[in-house]
Amino acid sequence: MWYQVTASDMSGNESAHSASVPGVPVAESPALAWLIEPGYPNPSHADEDVRIPLVLQDVGARVDLVDAAGHLVRRLDLSGLGPGHQEVRWDGRNDAGRLVAPGAFRAWLVAGATRRSIRLVRVP
Numbered sequence: 001m002w003y004q005v006t007a008s009d010m011s012g013n014e015s016a017h018s019a020s021v022p023g024v025p026v027a028e029s030p031a032l033a034w035l036i037e038p039g040y041p042n043p044s045h046a047d048e049d050v051r052i053p054l055v056l057q058d059v060g061a062r063v064d065l066v067d068a069a070g071h072l073v074r075r076l077d078l079s080g081l082g083p084g085h086q087e088v089r090w091d092g093r094n095d096a097g098r099l100v101a102p103g104a105f106r107a108w109l110v111a112g113a114t115r116r117s118i119r120l121v122r123v124p
Contacts, residue, residue: 006119014119034061036109036116039090043121046099049089050120052107056083061111063088065120068104092122 004017035055044050052063056078063076073094078086090107092099105120 008119034109034111034114034116036063036107036118038118039107039120042119043123044092045123046092046102049091052088052090052118054078054081054086054088054109056081056086057111058083061109063090064108064110065090066106066108067100073100073105090120 004019006017007015034057037053037055039050039052041048042050054061054063059079059082061078061081063078064072065074065076067073074090075095076088076090078088081088094100100122102122102124105122106117107120108115108117
């Protein structure tokens with residue numbers, strides 16, 4: 001597994017990726033037991049599903065997709081998934097079933113008090 005780091009400012013602008021470094025998640029640490037990994041493809045087109053890899057500790061989690069203004073666009077319920085490595089797909093649609101406009105989004109893994117996010121970009 002390889003990791004890269006980016007930084008985001010208050011406007012949602014993301015820096016370039018750092019150099020890749022090898023790493024292994026520390027599954028024994030409760031703080032690191034819930035992971036959301038970079039989605040792919042990213043950026044994605046309107047006709048592409050985005051795959052979001054996750055590491056789940058147990059049941060009771062969800063993925064909230066929010067737009068650049070922080071408005072909830074789609075909520076993906078993860079209650080049917082077991083612990084361990086999982087992958088969910090976002091079809092680029094909102095909760096009403098309509099395609100979202102191109103732009104920047106955040107996918108938040110929410111599990112109890114744990115919140116982790118990644119940035120996603122949709123292009124025409």
